[in-house]
Amino acid sequence: MEVERVQYTSPPSVTVPIIDLSDLDDDLVAHALGKASEEWGAFQVVNHGIPAELMRRLHEVGRQFFELPAAEKEAVAVLPGSKSLEGYGAKNPNLPKSWNDHLFHKIWPESCIDYSFWPKNPTDYREVTEEYARHVMKLTEKIMGYLSKGLGLGREVLKETLGGGEYMLRINYYPPSDSVIGAPAHTDFDALALLVSNGVPGLQVFKDSHWLDVEDINSAVVVILGDQIMRLSNGRYKSVLHRSTMDKEKTRMTWPVLIDPMPGMVVGPLPELIGDENPPKFESLTLEDYIYRRTNMLLGGG
Numbered sequence: 691m692e693v694e695r696v697q698y699t700s701p702p703s704v705t706v707p708i709i710d711l712s713d714l715d716d717d718l719v720a721h722a723l724g725k726a727s728e729e730w731g732a733f734q735v736v737n738h739g740i741p742a743e744l745m746r747r748l749h750e751v752g753r754q755f756f757e758l759p760a761a762e763k764e765a766v767a768v769l770p771g772s773k774s775l776e777g778y779g780a781k782n783p784n785l786p787k788s789w790n791d792h793l794f795h796k797i798w799p800e801s802c803i804d805y806s807f808w809p810k811n812p813t814d815y816r817e818v819t820e821e822y823a824r825h826v827m828k829l830t831e832k833i834m835g836y837l838s839k840g841l842g843l844g845r846e847v848l849k850e851t852l853g854g855g856e857y858m859l860r861i862n863y864y865p866p867s868d869s870v871i872g873a874p875a876h877t878d879f880d881a882l883a884l885l886v887s888n889g890v891p892g893l894q895v896f897k898d899s900h901w902l903d904v905e906d907i908n909s910a911v912v913v914i915l916g917d918q919i920m921r922l923s924n925g926r927y928k929s930v931l932h933r934s935t936m937d938k939e940k941t942r943m944t945w946p947v948l949i950d951p952m953p954g955m956v957v958g959p960l961p962e963l964i965g966d967e968n969p970p971k972f973e974s975l976t977l978e979d980y981i982y983r984r985t986n987m988l989l990g991g992g
């Protein structure tokens with residue numbers, strides 16, 4: 691969802707929490723993730739188990755794809771008139787002030803994958819992306835376990851409520867520019883996003899009336915909580931408003947993996963989190979209904 695906000699400069703000393711997943715104290719990690727999710731709706735994880743070499747290869751195949759001639763990228767273009775968002779897409783005429791060069795396709799579960807939207811060039815794109823999908827899924831499940839625990843629930847609750855989750859990879863390509871922004875301010879419709887970048891900073895989150903830069907840490911994964919986690923937690927976890935800027939001199943690339951409830955799963959405040967003292971703040975809806983209502987301004991608080 692896109693939201694306009696007054697812009698402020700960032701106080702330089704504040705940044706999203708950084709959480710070390712190699713910490714052996716499980717309760718401490720769950721507490722840190724829960725606190726970051728309540729206060730920020732975003733955090734970064736380090737020592738997360740995704741090999742640095744795999745990230746390097748992911749960056750490489752993504753860069754190679756975006757450097758292909760336009761006609762080759764168009765071979766996996768979003769289908770005109772299709773409801774599906776999968777495929778390669780360039781600038782969006784509805785958002786003339788933001789960049790929108792991207793590739794988007796599902797990566798899990800296998801039954802949802804349509805390989806016709808996966809580039810054939812470079813030739814190792816599929817192998818690298820499949821390996822990344824396996825790792826990112828493992829990490830997501832670990833994070834969802836901590837997020838569940840942070841709400842006082844069993845580790846599997848969030849994962850089960852999402853029906854295991856549908857995973858989509860988006861690759862954003864922002865060439866150097868000082869005249870447009872990258873991604874406009876928005877919260878994610880999804881449950882979660884796990885984002886890595888090519889090392890060029892640009893992501894910002896909105897907190898306490900300020901846009902704050904997210905520090906770019908080599909090999910860290912930025913976790914962005916979306917609308918569905920906010921709704922499941924009955925508002926305890928924040929869905930963070932975020933946007934991205936473009937660099938004047940360098941090309942910036944990002945690889946968010948977005949995790950949605952499986953199609954048809956109804957998502958609303960978890961029964962364990964509501965009661966007389968805590969009435970549900972959100973209606974229970976499938977993602978499809980939620981997106982329809984949100985885009986047609988039919989929801990108040992979400």
Ligand SMILES: O=C(O)CCC(=O)C(=O)O
Nearest residue numbers: 862873892893934944946
């Ligand atoms: O590229 C970024 O830093 C943010 C991307 C983003 O928010 C999105 O793709 O929805």
